[in-house]
Amino acid sequence: MSDNPTKERFYTNDSAYILPADEEERKRLRRQHQYLTRAFDNRPILAPVQFAGGDQVLEIGAAAGAWLFDAAQQIESSSNVNFHAIDIENRHFPSTPPPNMSFSIASVLELPQAWAGKFSYVHQRLLMGALTEAQWPIAIQEIYRVLKPGGWVEMGEGEARIGCPDGHGRPRGLDLVHQFYLSRGLMVDIGPELPNLLKAAGFVDIKMTPKSIPLGKWGGELGEGGVEGMCGFLRAVKKPVLAKGGFGLVQTGEEYDALIDDLERDFNETPGYSWAHYITYARKPEGVDN
Template identity: 40%
Template sequence: MKRFGEALNRSSDETSPIEHAAREFHGYYGSQYALPADDAERQRLLIQHNCLKRIFENRILLVPVALGPDDRVLEIGTGPGLWLLNLAQSVDPAVQMLGVDITPDSFHPLPRTILPADWADTFTLVHQRLLMIALRIHEWPQALREIYRVLRPGGWIQLRECQPYYEGEFPNKPCMEKLVSMYRCLVKSRNLYIDCAADIPGMLKEAGFVDIQVEERPQYMGKWAGEDGAANAANHLAFFRGMKTPILEAGGYGKIATESEYDALVEGLEKEWEEIAGIKREFYIFWARKPESQ
């Protein structure tokens, strides 16, 4: 696993933009994924998975399909496989399931957007979640066309993405505003499609899908929103901590110069969320069908 920042680590008596232990990041197939791939990130993904289950009334599958022994399920960007393992508890054990990701320690390592040629017309259901900071703008249409290809006629796709943060949206939260500004600079430098949620229905239609549907739910951040709000805040705070190394390696985008400045912003963000109610992000689940006849 590639370790970013190792060349910049120095002894404690030297000035360095990165003084923390470098976290592990995806370094395979030219990945531009902006978050780490280590134990801390896996813990964050567990929190995230549980948060998303709760805001959708513990439903992990909105697609109107009854999976049986002859069906196959594919999850793209499976990470530690939390969604796939959760689904396996609620369907016929004979349902065949496969998870793919871009790292060799995932269920089945693959490049970002190209699936094997012999998978055509194979799967009844394909699930993909939160690749807004993994796929570049030009890769999203290609990825959806590949999903269409590997689905059986009549098969379903389910996508889950989040409303991104926007600059200028938080005038009374200076820590939030500065972190969002750096986050937007980072994803722009990597051409990542963090605004994909608004365009997913159109991209699904262009790829050939029909019966396109969406449900959305708000995610509130902070203890003021109760237990779920505290869990959502923990997830998103860990998200910003995970971006520390690549932001510092990029020089802080003129916003910060040291690790201690970045850490102070995250600490300040936590206080802003606790003291000023109202932060929320919309989360979306899209689903659509491949036509029976093509």
């Protein structure tokens, strides 16, 4: 449970960025990165990329760059690869990144024109809470444009639906997840839909790897990370959910906190809850125009 659920969180004035931009959120994102990487055998990159000197890597929705720093360690330093990260909010950016890393404010929906055909590899993860159904094809086409011919994209997304134990009633807190996504026009099942969207954009050699992540302490270290990530996200979107009226489930901040505390308790005490996460990678064909 949250150490201080009533603590005031800091939100940016940009309404497009719905999550808090504070130290608590930075820590949550770091822990989220750690348990998702652990779920996929501690491999930050699954795509069969062969990096060479001078290659450019782009991370989209980078926050503090947790994935970027781990990926840079996986790629041999002798390969002289350059890394760039973008987000629509810069408060999480590291103040002193290494010389081969840079961070800037940008949106995947409108990447700089000068980036056409620049990157050998693009990584994006968990924008399922940011991009609407209409925006996903635009984002994927922009990624296609900035990749070099033969370059790879790798995307990690999940589902808003939570798997429940057999015979166990659905907690009210799970309705909050579903209603939040629907209220923003988001795709509740974007994870398994990515192969179709990538194919429609022209990508080839598409492969999807699904993982079922346990939610609860009964699931060991991975389950602890899963429940912390899920409930941490719900606590982080408290302000925008209450601004929508609580979807008929809660009316006050105190009711919201109690609902998420009950959900977290149920996750930890009832084996069988799970969340599906999918990593999909694909290649831009050789010999195509940007």
